[in-house]
Amino acid sequence: MxxxxxxxxxxxxxxxxxxxxxxxxxxxxxxxxxxxxETEKIIGSYRVKLVTQNRKEYDDEKLYNRLADPQVWRLLSKADPSKVASLVKLNVIAEEKLADTFTVKEVTLLQVDKQ
The missing domain is CATH 1.20.5 (Single alpha-helices involved in coiled-coils or other helix-helix interfaces)
Structure with missing residues (x-):
């Protein structure tokens, strides 16, 4: 061992x-x-591509204050964007209720593929 x-x-x-x-x-x-x-370029035998995404970053306190049901907050335990998105998708939380509880962060992803 x-x-x-x-x-x-x-x-x-x-x-x-x-x-x-x-x-x-x-x-x-x-x-x-x-x-x-450039956001897409061929370099040698590789294709480099930059993809921009927007990600929500929730404020724990603001989100907690918007979620009146403590049971829902327990499902989250903290402001995990994927968990929040899942609860919105399942109609457990109305998306309108979450306004002003997050900021949107732009993230650039790098993809490199062999040609």
Whole structure:
């Protein structure tokens, strides 16, 4: 079992290093595309595409105040955007009731595909 724990530790360390390197490369690629003024570009045998998404970031206190039913708040436990979206989709919460409980954050996703 010690070998498994040791292997797990090594892999987690590698994962941290890989995630750090990926984040750095991502920033460099995003900066390059921004300098070029393009959201889609062929670079060598790879297609780089930037996709912009808007994500809601809820304010826990404002959301709690809008949800009169404590049972609903217990389902959320905290303002998890995907859980809130699911409750809206299921008509447990009316979307209009959530106005002014969140901010919209623009996020750019990086997609790299081999051609």
């Amino acid at each position: 010690e070998k498994k724990v040791q292997q797990y530790y090594k892999l987690k360390s590698k994962q941290k290093d890989i995630e750090k390197e990926l984040a750095e490369l991502r920033q460099e690629i995003l900066a390059y595309c921004a300098d070029q003024g």
